[in-house]
Amino acid sequence: MEEAKGVVKHVVLAKFKDGIAENKIEEIIKGFANLVNLIEPMKSFNWGKDVSSENLHQGFTHIFESTFESTEGVAEYVAHPAHVDFANLFLSHLEKVIVIDYKPTAVSV
Amino acid sequence: MEEAKGVVKHVVLAKFKDGIAENKIEEIIKGFANLVNLIEPMKSFNWGKDVSSENLHQGFTHIFESTFESTEGVAEYVAHPAHVDFANLFLSHLEKVIVIDYKPTAVSV
Numbered sequence: 505m506e507e508a509k510g511v512v513k514h515v516v517l518a519k520f521k522d523g524i525a526e527n528k529i530e531e532i533i534k535g536f537a538n539l540v541n542l543i544e545p546m547k548s549f550n551w552g553k554d555v556s557s558e559n560l561h562q563g564f565t566h567i568f569e570s571t572f573e574s575t576e577g578v579a580e581y582v583a584h585p586a587h588v589d590f591a592n593l594f595l596s597h598l599e600k601v602i603v604i605d606y607k608p609t610a611v612s613v
Numbered sequence: 614m615e616e617a618k619g620v621v622k623h624v625v626l627a628k629f630k631d632g633i634a635e636n637k638i639e640e641i642i643k644g645f646a647n648l649v650n651l652i653e654p655m656k657s658f659n660w661g662k663d664v665s666s667e668n669l670h671q672g673f674t675h676i677f678e679s680t681f682e683s684t685e686g687v688a689e690y691v692a693h694p695a696h697v698d699f700a701n702l703f704l705s706h707l708e709k710v711i712v713i714d715y716k717p718t719a720v721s722v
Contacts, residue, residue: 513661515624517626537719550717551720554713558691560710569717578665602626604626604673606662610646
């Protein structure tokens with residue numbers, strides 16, 4: 505099994521609280537994306553709404569994926585004041601959240 | 614907000630049942646990866662173990678990401694006999710699972 509050297513993906517699954525306006529959600533997502541400009545080890549960001557049809561999404565409605573060069577980079581990001589401020593705002597709008605970091609590994613079969 | 618044309622990411626979070634041997638888990642992951650060879654619309658596969666330190670992983674231990682060219686491609690994959698067989702095996706070894714599909718979107722800020 506082959507590991508992409510050093511790359512760490514930081515995946516956030518979120519369910520926003522009921523009643524939060526769509527434009528507030530958009531504003532929050534832009535704030536998340538803007539962390540790329542503020543926190544050096546954060547290398548990329550993308551997101552999407554759940555469009556699955558298997559009904560195994562457990563109520564989660566949004567997913568956010570950012571990339572880092574190392575787990576140390578993720579730790580620096582987590583502790584960064586810009587992230588702390590954003591996370592306080594973000595989490596206050598969520599009903600539930602899951603965060604997973606992983607080093608993407610391909611499998612040759 | 615700019616959407617990568619047509620690409621759909623299929624993300625599976627899993628927690629294996631306690632007591633399942635590590636080599637059984639490896640065998641299952643190889644079976645997952647091998648679906649790329651069997652199901653045409655599945656374009657890539659990678660996976661990783663959770664290495665997060667924020668303690669927001671809710672017990673999930675593994676994440677799997679595959680890519681498709683469209684939501685129709687995901688639907689074809691879900692219904693494919695090779696996937697049905699694999700999913701029956703896979704799910705029987707899991708304590709919990711979340712599946713989310715999304716069209717990755719970048720945000721310019």
